Amino acid sequence: MSTGEGTAALPRALTIAGSDSGGGAGIQADLKTFQELGVYGMSALTAITAQNTTGVQAVYPLQPEEVVQQIRSIGSDIGTDALKTGMLFSSEIIRAVAGEIREQGWTKLVVDPVMIAKGGAALLLEDAVQAMREELFPLAEIVTPNIPEAEVLTGVEIRNEASKREAAKRLAFYGARHVIIKGGHDHGTEAIDLLYDGQGFTELAGRRIETGRTHGTGCTFSAALVSGLAQGLAIDAALKQAKAFIQAAIEDGIRIGSGHGPTNHWAYRRRMALQF
Numbered sequence: 661m662s663t664g665e666g667t668a669a670l671p672r673a674l675t676i677a678g679s680d681s682g683g684g685a686g687i688q689a690d691l692k693t694f695q696e697l698g699v700y701g702m703s704a705l706t707a708i709t710a711q712n713t714t715g716v717q718a719v720y721p722l723q724p725e726e727v728v729q730q731i732r733s734i735g736s737d738i739g740t741d742a743l744k745t746g747m748l749f750s751s752e753i754i755r756a757v758a759g760e761i762r763e764q765g766w767t768k769l770v771v772d773p774v775m776i777a778k779g780g781a782a783l784l785l786e787d788a789v790q791a792m793r794e795e796l797f798p799l800a801e802i803v804t805p806n807i808p809e810a811e812v813l814t815g816v817e818i819r820n821e822a823s824k825r826e827a828a829k830r831l832a833f834y835g836a837r838h839v840i841i842k843g844g845h846d847h848g849t850e851a852i853d854l855l856y857d858g859q860g861f862t863e864l865a866g867r868r869i870e871t872g873r874t875h876g877t878g879c880t881f882s883a884a885l886v887s888g889l890a891q892g893l894a895i896d897a898a899l900k901q902a903k904a905f906i907q908a909a910i911e912d913g914i915r916i917g918s919g920h921g922p923t924n925h926w927a928y929r930r931r932m933a934l935q936f
């Protein structure tokens with residue numbers, strides 16, 4: 661019988677990101693992922709987007725101090741074991757968020773350098789790329805660009821394995837302790853994510869699924885990574901869990917909306933349950 665005293669020491673994770681009204685990406689994807697992996701989820705909103713599977717209809721950024729206050733409220737009372745950033749929109753918000761993360765002394769930070777939604781809408785202003793590199797990357801345990809984002813951040817055109825590795829090295833040079841260049845935008849029968857830890861490379865491959873339902877894959881993947889870090893996993897174990905989580909979520913994508921449908925955040929836990 662429950663004593664009503666509560667569950668001790670659930671891992672805690674915070675997402676600092678934009679809201680996706682359609683529920684497939686942004687903080688909604690992050691919170692669903694935290695919950696599915698048994699992590700207590702918290703959020704600090706950076707922007708509201710009016711969005712569905714067909715695209716982004718409007719973006720309403722918050723004031724930098726509104727973002728900072730949310731983070732401060734969490735830091736001054738609940739705290740967090742790990743955190744991620746997603747859509748940050750402007751250099752002003754990036755600077756404010758980086759300043760507050762430094763203030764809180766949080767180090768288990770995953771930076772997902774969200775730039776463009778799958779439908780083509782800008783989720784980061786062009787002049788904010790430099791602030792992202794200079795302010796946020798030095799604080800990051802892991803940065804998780806997709807291929808187009810890695811190209812914008814480094815100026816390296818990724819055409820083959822050698823240029824992908826060169827881009828990863830440059831991203832590490834900006835201060836991130838680990839770099840994962842995600843392979844969703846690549847071609848081939850496998851989606852291969854490349855991890856660089858400042859010394860060597862590791863590849864993690866999953867079967868590429870032919871589907872249009874990939875809205876929120878990057879958000880979901882980085883939220884799963886953060887969950888692993890919050891649980892105390894090492895980077896390679898957190899990456900394996902995140903890859904299995906996103907693979908299941910894409911394989912069991914949800915048939916809703918007429919455009920880029922969302923992934924299924926429930927799929928991984930259901931598969932785990934079926935194994936026992």
Ligand SMILES: Nc1ncnc2c1ncn2[C@@H]1O[C@H](COP(=O)(O)OP(=O)(O)O)[C@@H](O)[C@H]1O
Binds near residue numbers: 868876
């Ligand atoms: N069609 C796919 N089949 C299997 N895995 C995929 C597919 N698309 C993306 N992934 C995986 O999803 C994760 C997110 O990658 P990606 O889609 O490149 O990010 P983003 O959403 O930032 O563009 C990575 O682990 C990637 O390998």
Ligand SMILES: Cc1ncc(COP(=O)(O)O)c(N)n1
Binds near residue numbers: 677709776875878
């Ligand atoms: C609020 C918000 N944040 C991020 C994304 C990127 O989505 P994806 O993970 O598919 O790149 C999005 N579409 N909306």
